[in-house]
Amino acid sequence: MSTAPDTPEAEQSAAIDPEQLSPEERYFNREMSWLSFNERVLEEARRASYPLLERMRFLSISGSNLDEFMMIRVAGLAGQVRSGVAEMSLDARTPKQQLAALSARFRELEERQQAALLELLPLLAEQGIHIKGEDRLDEASDAWLRQYFLDHIMPVITPQAIDPAHPFPFVANLGIGALFNLTRNEDGSQLVEMVLIPSALPRFVRIPEEVAGDEAIYVAIERLVVRFADLLFPGFTINGDGVFRVLRDSDIEVEEEAEDLVRYFRSAIQRRRRGQVIMLEIDEGFDAEAEELLRDKLELEQASITKTSGMLGIVGLAEVVEEDRPDLKFPPFSPRYPERVMEHDGDVFAAIHEKDMVIHHPYESFEVVVDFLRQAAADPNVVSIKQSLYRAGQQSSVINALCEAAENGKSVTAVVELKARFDEEQNLKWAGELERSGVQVIYGFIDWKTHAKISMVVRQEDGGYRTYCHFGTGNYHPVTTKIYTDLSYFTADPALGRDAAKLFNFITGYVEPDRLERLAISPLNLRDRLLADIEAEIAFARKGKPATIWWKMNQITEKTVIDKLYEASQAGVQVVIVCRGICCLRPGVPGLSDNITVKSIIGRFLEHGRIYAFGNGQPLPSDKAKVYISSADVMDRNLYRRVEALVPIINDTVHDQVLEQVLLANLLDTEQSWLLDGETGDYERVESEPGLEEDGFNCHEYFMTNPSLSGRGDALKEDRIPKLTLRKGAV
Template sequence: MASNPENPAYTAANDGAGASVRQAENAYFNRELSWLAFNHRVLEEANNTAYPLLERLRFLSISGSNLDEFMMIRVAGLAGQVRSGVTEISIDGRTPRQQLAAINARLHELEAKQQQALRTLRPLLEAEGIHIAGEDRISEAAEGWLRQYFLDHIMPVITPQALDPAHPFPFVANGGIGALFNLTRESDGSKLLEMVLIPAALPRFIRIPAEVLGEEAIYVAIERLVCRYAKLIFPGFSILGDGVFRVLRDSDIEIEEEAEDLVRLFRSAIQRRRRGQVITLEIDESFDPEAEILLRDKLGLSQAFVTTTEGMLGISGLAEVVEEDRPELKFVPYNPRYPERVLEHDGDAFAAIGGKDIIIHHPYESFEVVVDFLRQAAADPKVVSIKQALYRAGSQPTVINALIAAAEAGKSVTAVVELKARFDEEQNLKWAGELERAGVQVIYGFIDMKTHAKISMVVRNEDGGIRTYCHFGTGNYHPATAKIYTDLSYFTADPSLGRDAARLFNFITGYIEPQELEQIAISPLSLYERIVEDIDCEIELARQGRPATIWAKVNSITDPGIIDKLYEASQAGVEIMLVVRGICCLRPGVPGLSDNITVKSIIGRFLEHSRIYAFGNGEPMPNNRAKVYISSADLMERNLRRRVETLVPITNPTVHDQVLDQVLLANLIDTQQSWLLDGETGDYHRVESDGDGFNCHEYFMTNPSLSGRGEALKESGVPKLTLRKGTS
């Protein structure tokens, strides 16, 4: 039996040498601090000299965007608990207040490293003719252009607002940037405080055109431009001081279980989110003291983080500079392959899938095959119905258009649209409306659970009768993220998987819990139990003296029950190798606790996102008898208990080899992008790699997949991977 996941302090399972009691704070890492360690690894890629310069700047921007979301969701949640007097203990034995104190210390360290990374990158960019907020390089010609740009494009949009008892304090939106000015009227010496908020519709950086400066690119932050030309905003005033600030607010959405209309609830909740409690106030180092006192008072900064930034506010805004058209300063563009297996069937996805299961490895293989699967279903007269789960479809309407075309062609189309996909709620509401207008049956799923499963189901009326084709994914139906996220798309016409898919959709749309499932496991009904059962099998094999191995690749591990079970397996002698991109509350390699567990994280050109679970089943890994699954679920409480997720077994031999011997193994043996977790300190250390190190992203970019390569590539083969070396 797994330990009680609701109780963070627990008694370990008997490992043959007697039971040992472990204190919670010694058995787990804190979830929030582990996430900050992940974002530190992302930030370190900005210092990776092996990357092109603008890609390093991109990683710096991503670290800023990540941190913003962390503050708006995770820190906001903890602050709300403190305000409400909640004293619930975290997995590592800390109260919400203690967690906030620990986060605060790490935040200051991380933000300082972000500014240091920017200071390092600036002169390197300047050497390439790209200048960020380079006011020291503004020539007379550039000055004239900037002034006119300000008058023509910024002055008509901004609104100076006096701060006095006669005027209500302006509302500062989430993510809003503004400037405060301490003024003296020249005519009578009276003092005045004024605020200028930067409209979100304006670009964060103004680029001086090439015709003004030649080949050099100079970017000036818009807030600096407002301060630079403040005299144009406030004629007749002397400016005694100024300062720039930025605000982040609580952006989580709470769901009321009694809500009768989920669409109406989310429309109002999105509006409330924009006015959430202030969580972070960033001010620049030269902020006027008098203006700062007023700002702190008016924003009501209970439980808020206030930081003084010695550099640039809103590091995430650097994403605009990354778009500079300098291909030599970016990764060489990569064009994903279209699966040869499908091309050999003249592009007919159903013929290719009907002949044999196939798995597509994104972004190395094109997401277009997923879209084509739906497009062909829409146009195919044999197709009777389409059922599709949509978690994040993005702003590009390719998948949505395919579903609309199917409905307009007379197919029965059902779309499960998840309104609770964080920060995609508005976009999903928009798509839901368009789908409904086209005649698609739109279902919003459960009020208290997110539908996170990635599944598509197409039913065809063929000569031999009804046949079901399924797509199970580890990632979203999102054309943009499919270019940078590593995910797996599994296509199959296996009848038992088709029946399971139908039962899953009935569960989501009609709340009909399946009495039995033939192959897949789903949360919150059976996924956790299936994983625990397979871990128990490896424990028993180890106790019998047989080979016992667990490999897994996930984004996060936080669930105490699963962690406990992995500790038990380690103590029984099971060899456990985990690739965990982000949060890991498990402590690996601790004597007497987790001696046989190693944890690594891969941070590189692409964002590792696929979830894979593999169990050795009594033979050394990798082997053909191993139990292999792909999943939409991470090992987190929310995925295992509060979401609808899938765990899909891979039994087709070719697909099994691809997932285990190619995808998972390549991640395990990567040395060039890998970090190892120290189970004692919680620190990550970059794996030392010589010139012959192995890079799993480069391997997948240069080698075809096993199940999708087709006859044309059979002779060329794929370099065989082994656990000890990159290739052999």
């Protein structure tokens, strides 16, 4: 990998003045880039090499992603249009222009989702799994469903007449309902009735094996309501019907004067459920009269309206994915527990005391993080625990450990972030439970989210105190830790311990650190640290020394950093970025970003860890490189409106793992990778190019079969991990 472009290309690029490029030529639109990401997710649903139910899982995820995109991003743009806000995007588009561009792209993506479902349905049917399944119903199945409807559905649904004498029923966010156009048989009067389907009901009903035999037949709950409408409306003739689904504006903005965050968020969650309708999905065969009434009553001035002959709410397919068919799923994977901890008889603190340790999730068990807190809770030598909580999930052993620690007399402080989108309600619940156990609960800043992932345990040892820290790139969440790739860094480094204490004091007492020894934190100096290290690489390039930057993150949108990377490219710095999702940077533009490559990895696991590496005057990978892990992406919100941590990796073993295993494996991957075209914004799947092996290289499979160096202890003596090497042209 060269450190400067070849002369002919350099001369050609030099003829282009990057300063003359328009914003649209310099940057990709944030929202369009996000839709490109979801297209890559959807393409996994069409990947023939994947097991069928895993393909269905990706289709469901793409549906969930689109729902959130509509409820947050599109709703936000629509709100700006309503309010007359003309704030320009990075690529110089107004909110109205962005909405127009997004609308066509969104509809195209929805159509592709339905096409993917149509592709999967017959393949699943060949395996004995039928979705909707109404064409598969024999007399026995129909009778069972009819009785199921009478026993389990009819008691919890409520038909509501739509007429001047009745207020129009409220349809909740993500709510599904059906409208019926009826004629009363007795007098011929016309009536429209609405039936809303409670969210507590399952999305699909599976006919039991004793009725359906060996086949798995799933019928959507809304289809059952339509199918057995005669039971709901005796004495009426059903002239027409239709199923619909509603999405509402679901963002929560914190008002500056909100002094009591808990009270504010309890009411804000209720307001979210009643937010303005941003999208209405309806059946293609929806009764015309009922549809006109629905459109009128929902006040759809700013809403998108889509009709489909397929399935509404594709996210609901997640229920079908849970079908007990291991032959149609990825082979099960069991994460490894760190050998070094086991060599210390399971004592996490003894293992960390010996040497720093990094754990690579989900290939290595998140249970070691939980054990760190459990042992701290029970250890009589532990005097205090401080913990940040952004997302902890519904079943949280982390919360239980903190409660136990407080009940055991430890000084326990938990920073609970109420503004974690869609987890606000769960976090309020955890905050109450923690407080009841004696934990000091802090809600942090009103304007900034606390997104840093840190645990800090102070333990009395040898007549003094030692601080043990856990720094993570991901959440303390029991579900996501099994599918997100993240890093957990354990250290007893005194300097990092002192910095962690200052970071907690900043969050809990608003005491801005006067000096940090190792950490960089946002919104104070994290961005400046990244800019300074990029500037150092520029200086190396100008001196003719090797100059390289390798980054891995989820999104990159922040203009100042993007512009500095452009400057680095023009100076001859080689920049390779693994960016899973949104990327506003245009790579490979002559004269602007010739030396920048951007790739995205989409596969079995969700790439989530953030790593920032700088060559420091040496070709990467190098023992001299500067390597950081972080909770922060390169976005405005992470650098200016969140509390984040950028953690330097000093320990040699950990440095080797993070740089020469985790990061390098991502760069070498050829089987799950997409390359970004800087001109069009399109991503092209990488076809098996030479990497580690002639047949291509899959970084997820590599880590499943070759667990990481750190934490392996004596196991390395018997089981040497294959060394990754950087081949010319592979990155």
